[in-house]
Amino acid sequence: MNILLIYPEYRNTxxxxxxxxxxxxxxAVQPPLGLITVSALLPSHWNKKLLDLxxxxxxxxxxxxxxxxxxxxxxxxxxxxxxxxxxxxxYGVKTMAGGPLFTLEYEDYPQVDHFILNExxxxxTPLLDAMETGGNIRRISETKQFADMSQxxxxxxxxxxxxxxxxxxxxxxRGCPFACDFCEIPVLLGQKVxxxxxxxxxxxxxxxxxxxxxxxxxxxDDNFMGNKKEIKNNMLPAIHxxxxxxxxxxxxxxQTSVDLADDTELIAMMIDAGIYSTFIGIETPSEYTLxxxxxxxxxxxxxxxxxxxxxxAGMFVSGGFIVGFDSDTPEIFxxxxxxxxxxxxxxxxxxxxxxxxxxxxxxxxxxxxxxxxEVTGNNTDFTMNFTPRMPEDELLQGYHSIxxxxxxxxxxxxxxxxxxxxxxxxxxxxxxxxxxYLRAFFRSILIIxxxxxxxxxxxxxxxxxxxxxxxxxxxxxxxxxxxxxFRRVYQLS
Numbered sequence: 001m002n003i004l005l006i007y008p009e010y011r012n013t014x015x016x017x018x019x020x021x022x023x024x025x026x027x028a029v030q031p032p033l034g035l036i037t038v039s040a041l042l043p044s045h046w047n048k049k050l051l052d053l054x055x056x057x058x059x060x061x062x063x064x065x066x067x068x069x070x071x072x073x074x075x076x077x078x079x080x081x082x083x084x085x086x087x088x089x090x091y092g093v094k095t096m097a098g099g100p101l102f103t104l105e106y107e108d109y110p111q112v113d114h115f116i117l118n119e120x121x122x123x124x125t126p127l128l129d130a131m132e133t134g135g136n137i138r139r140i141s142e143t144k145q146f147a148d149m150s151q152x153x154x155x156x157x158x159x160x161x162x163x164x165x166x167x168x169x170x171x172x173x174r175g176c177p178f179a180c181d182f183c184e185i186p187v188l189l190g191q192k193v194x195x196x197x198x199x200x201x202x203x204x205x206x207x208x209x210x211x212x213x214x215x216x217x218x219x220x221d222d223n224f225m226g227n228k229k230e231i232k233n234n235m236l237p238a239i240h241x242x243x244x245x246x247x248x249x250x251x252x253x254x255q256t257s258v259d260l261a262d263d264t265e266l267i268a269m270m271i272d273a274g275i276y277s278t279f280i281g282i283e284t285p286s287e288y289t290l291x292x293x294x295x296x297x298x299x300x301x302x303x304x305x306x307x308x309x310x311x312x313a314g315m316f317v318s319g320g321f322i323v324g325f326d327s328d329t330p331e332i333f334x335x336x337x338x339x340x341x342x343x344x345x346x347x348x349x350x351x352x353x354x355x356x357x358x359x360x361x362x363x364x365x366x367x368x369x370x371x372x373x374e375v376t377g378n379n380t381d382f383t384m385n386f387t388p389r390m391p392e393d394e395l396l397q398g399y400h401s402i403x404x405x406x407x408x409x410x411x412x413x414x415x416x417x418x419x420x421x422x423x424x425x426x427x428x429x430x431x432x433x434x435x436x437y438l439r440a441f442f443r444s445i446l447i448i449x450x451x452x453x454x455x456x457x458x459x460x461x462x463x464x465x466x467x468x469x470x471x472x473x474x475x476x477x478x479x480x481x482x483x484x485x486f487r488r489v490y491q492l493s
Contacts, residue, residue, distance in 0.1 A: 001046040001131060004066035004093075005039055005159075007032035008073045008080035009053040012489055013380050014349050017166070019485035023440040023447070026166045028054040030218050033155060033169040034072045034099055038120045040153035043128065050159040053080060063091040068131070071112075072099035075356070075377025085111050098123075100188055104357045105374075106140065117142035119174070119189075121151050149174060149194045157207050167216035167253075170204050172196055172235060176223045178257065180281075181293045181364075182322070184356040185222045193226035198238035205242055209249060215436075217250045224254040224278070225266065232266055240273040251430040253277045257297045261306035267313040274430045277316035279347075280307070285339045289327045294360070307343045314424035316475070319345045323399055324353035326389045333398035337405040344419035346412075346479050350402050351379045352395070355386055380489055403490050409454030412483045413461045416476060420469045428471060441477050448484055 010028075012018045017029050032052060039048050051062055063069070069088050073081050078101065088095050089111055097109065098116035106115045114137055116123050123141040130137045155170075162168070173195040179186045208217065225231055243250065252275040260267060260278065270278075282303055283295055290298050307317050321336055340348040354375045355362040365371050370386045388395055405411060449458050458480060465476040486492075 001043075002065055002067045003039075003042060003046055003048045003070060004062055004068070005032075005035045005048065005050045005070045005072075006058065006084055007035055007050070007052040007054070008071065008077035008084060011076055011079065011378055011381075013076060013378050014486070014489065015379075016489075017482065017485050019488040020481045021166060023443045023481045024166060024436045025439065026436075027164045028052065029165070030167045030169045031157075031160050031165050032072060033171060033220060034120075035070065036155040036157060036159055037152065037171075038070060038072065038098070038116075038124065039156040039159060041120055041124055041128075043132065048156065048159065050156075052161075052164075053084075055161060055164045058084065058087060060091065063087060063093050066093050069093050069095045071095060071097045071102075073097070073101040074099060075101050075375050077101065078377070081109075085109070096127075100184070101377075103142075103188060104184065113139065115140045115142070118145075119143075119147040121147035146175070146190045146192065146194060149196045150200070152196060152200070154200070154203050154207055157204075157211055157213075160211075162211055162213055167218050168208055168213050168250075169218045169220050170201065170208075171220050172201055172224070172231075173221045173226055175226060177226050178223070178295075178297050179360075180283075180295050181360040182353060182355060184359050187356075187358045189222070193223070195227045195230050195235070198234045201235065202238055202242055205239070205246075205250070209246060214249045215251065217252050219252055219254045219275075222255060223257055225256050225260060225263075228263070228266065232269060236266075236269045236273050240269070243274045248274055248427075248429040250274055251276050253279070255279045258282065258301065258303060258306050259297055261309045264313060267310060267315060271314050271427050274427060275315070276426060276430060277318060278310070279318045279320065280310075282307075282319045282339070282345075283322045284325065284328075284332070285335050286325075286327065286332060289325045292327050293325060304339060304343055307345065308422055311344065311419065311422040312424045314426050316419065316423060317343070317345055318347035319343075319349070321348060321350045321402075322353050323350070323402070324384060324388050324390070324395055328390060328395075330390075330394065330398065333401050337402045340402075340406050341411060341415055341418075344415055344422050346416055346419050347482065348406055349379060350399070350406070352382065352384050352399055353388070354384055404492065407483070407486045407490055407492055409457050409483070409487070412486070413454075413457045413480070416461060416479045416483075417464060419479075420465060420472055420476065423469075423472070426472070437474055437477075440481060441474075444477055444481055444484075448480055452484070 010016045094113045096114040097112045103117045122143050174189045175193040176185045256278045258280050355365050356375050365386045373385045375385050449455050465473050
């Protein structure tokens with residue numbers, strides 16, 4: 001069998017970092033971890049090729065080679081998915097599709113030959129024999145069970161063009177113990193956190209090391225500390241030991257809930273293991289709204305102080321914020337902007353509320369006849385898929401006011417400086433200078449420091465960092481480059 005694994009193209013969004021990647025001559029932020037995990041589940045004697053359309057285009061010769069095209073996609077990749085499926089139909093290539101988009105919306109894709117819904121460790125295996133022998137294959141393979149993560153293989157990292165990516169990716173666990181009304185994770189992956197064995201992760205780190213990858217590795221778990229006992233007792237000690245023995249070749253970023261602030265021991269263990277930043281879903285400073293949307297882990301807290309505590313312990317914090325809740329008042333826009341500025345959260349992803357299919361929010365809005373369109377999955381296209389309580393013009397105007405107040409040059413650089421002032425001692429063993437960072441630095445001087453508006457603030461920030469936090473100079477350059485991306489993606493000056 002010749003299997004062509006295709007990853008659709010991303011639109012230009014907040015976390016695509018499309019305008020920042022040019023500084024380091026990379027084409028995508030991170031590889032399609034789901035697809036290369038599916039690849040590892042296939043028989044070893046099959047021929048497999050990975051085509052990431054964010055790296056290179058689909059060509060007729062690719063489809064002529066393939067017996068099957070496997071596609072995995074998220075909502076933000078819908079436009080590219082349609083083009084891929086049209087090409088597959090044109091050349092008569094059979095398709096097998098999975099991932100979040102198809103698991104939730106497979107009815108919308110009658111042109112797909114077969115669906116591998118839910119988790120491939122369970123739903124793919126029964127199909128493989130039939131594919132190999134030419135037997136009948138069910139069109140829809142799905143289950144309500146969740147996969148045993150101890151059975152998940154080491155992804156086929158060798159299929160990647162590693163020099164095209166800014167970061168590699170691994171996954172320790174699936175599922176999240178919380179059930180926020182607007183989140184699709186409980187629907188897709190359940191509330192019971194299932195975690196791999198530590199030796200599985202060590203094999204994945206070995207594979208990346210053998211691939212000669214050095215630098216950033218994203219741990220893509222929806223909540224890294226969802227199974228805190230296993231993380232503290234087994235996973236982090238194993239990762240720390242491996243990193244120490246290999247002279248800290250990687251630097252990790254993760255996603256956690258804000259209750260990380262309650263466990264200083266855990267934060268210290270993370271930093272020792274090479275984790276330098278975490279993304280936290282703050283969502284809103286409104287206690288009333290947090291209660292209404294079932295964001296229980298954020299309730300009855302001083303969220304601002306929690307963020308500062310994590311920063312003081314030595315870890316950078318990025319965050320997600322949402323406006324458009326039914327309980328939002330016109331004051332929420334300034335409250336959100338003030339929180340972001342005061343916290344020093346540099347990467348603040350502010351989104352309009354959307355209701356993914358099958359979430360509790362979706363079900364409520366459907367019962368109220370308020371749904372209007374499908375979710376785009378794009379957090380920067382200023383769309384919602386339902387009619388909000390607040391007048392739409394007022395909501396959009398308020399949303400734009402947040403974006404301008406946090407991503408214009410002056411407030412953005414002020415926030416970088418505030419974050420650098422708060423951040424505690426970082427693990428210097430993971431700070432590396434390579435040719436990509438040097439290239440990014442020199443390009444930033446030309447593009448941001450000479451050719452673009454805000455160059456005065458740029459130089460002021462660089463010199464401030466050299467005098468006050470010189471060991472964080474590379475972070476300053478990186479965040480300045482990301483600010484350039486944010487201004488471009490939001491079409492700011």
